[in-house]
Amino acid sequence: MASLKDMRVRIASTKATQKITKAMQMVAASKLRRAQTAAEAARPYADKMSAVISNIAGAAAGSPGAPALLAGTGRDQVHLLLVCTGERGLSGAFNSSIVRLARERALALMAQGKEVKFFCVGRKGYEQLRRQFDKQIVEHLDLRSVRQLGFVNAEDIAKKVLARFEAGEFDVCTLFYSRFRSVIAQIPTAQQIIPLVVEEGTAASTTSYEYEPEEDEILTRLLPRNLAVQIFRALLENNASFYGAQMSAMDNATRNAGEMIRKQTLVYNRTRQAQITKELIEIISGAEAV
Template sequence: MPGMRDIKRRIRSIESTQKITKAMKMVAAAKLRKSQNKVVSARPYSAKLQEVLGRLVHGSEDYSHPLLDSRETSRVGYVVITADRGLCGGYNANLIRLTESLIRENDKESVIIAVGKKGRDYFRRRGYTLLREYLDLGDDPNYIQARELARELAQIYISGEVQELNLVYTKFYSAIRQQPLTERLLPVTKVEKKENSAEVDYIYEPSAKEVLHTLLPRYLETLIYKALLEAKASEHGARMTAMDAASDNAGEMIQKLTLSFNRARQAAITREITEIVGGAAALE
């Protein structure tokens, strides 16, 4: 059984750790509020852009664009958006697990485009083919970063390095619920029109094909930007939840150690009283 000094040292150590986890929870909560507002604001624009693009693609069957061209698939790329840091529960592990399951199910050659250090480090250690890596995007990704990333991914696809690109990221629902998912990035697939949607006749200037030519790169940028925002909000939510659980666990450990310390102190006091009584009895 550890002595009182060792128990007291452990209590101080755990109390220091608890202060850190509580501070990290508060920081993550503040960042989560900001990221959540951005996610909520970006979703309607992305959904509307997807709707308009789907209408344009259906109305321009003879239109061709490098981002729409489907090819015989021999090499599939997975754009995996993970965190640059840990201490966020199972956030990174769930994304990596989903990516590995997708690779196992696919009988084609698979390559990884890692966005975030945790995914990069994991796939590099296990011998996966890393085609590109994008690190240190920060806690507040902006549209410029998404645009640059989208242009590089489009160039990778157009040049033929891969014949298919899939996006693997975490969709944000709440601070305690985040869902890893995959989404086709390239080639851009035709969006199915809703059966009961009302037909509206749009007039496009200068032409539908010109608008489509402009919207396709913008759609790719918006899709990646929304995914980055969803991923960052999910990361902050997962970290806040993980730090809250760590603080609670530290509190429970402190209670148990305090109880052990009190028992050890009581045993020491009882032993000293017994020795004093025994010494007094020997002197009589």
């Protein structure tokens, strides 16, 4: 059995761990608030953008001259999975649930005889996917050095994706990220971004707009931009989800540590009392013998 001193040391170390997880929880909570405001601030732009695009695209999608970003390449042989994850761990199932969704999609596509390529954003996703799909990862990007997520980061990613698309490296691009529902609910989501899926009926307005310049020219300007906007939105949602997941994971850890401390203290006190009783018996029986 462990000595009393060993037990004291163990309790102290559990307490130290609890302090760390508690601190991490509080840091995550304050960062979450910031991330959430950023995600909400980006929403009007993204919403408006998709409304305008679906307005114009509804008319243009059927025509033969539609841009490839909207109409696709006409094939769906090569798929690019753009997997956005966090840079750090200690956030519960946040990273692995995104990776799991991407992995399942990849295996399903491969079973159909399609070719799958990966573009990893974030260190954690790259590390997990590398084990299984090392040769299929065409690019990976670290956002570790980025302190404040800006639109430039998303533009950067969009540019890389577009360059590969124009080079004919893939036909369909799907974006994987975690949608932020609440602190306890983050939903891993797959969203097809190339070719763009136009949501029907969202912007079925009766107003007939005048376009300046022509519709197709606006569309060719807008589509690459929309890609960046969608990626930016995914990154922000991801960021908020990450801190939400981390916060609840650390909350759990703090609670578990508290439980552990309680149990250990109980055992410690029992042992201590047993030892005192034993010593008393020894003294008394010693005195009786005299």
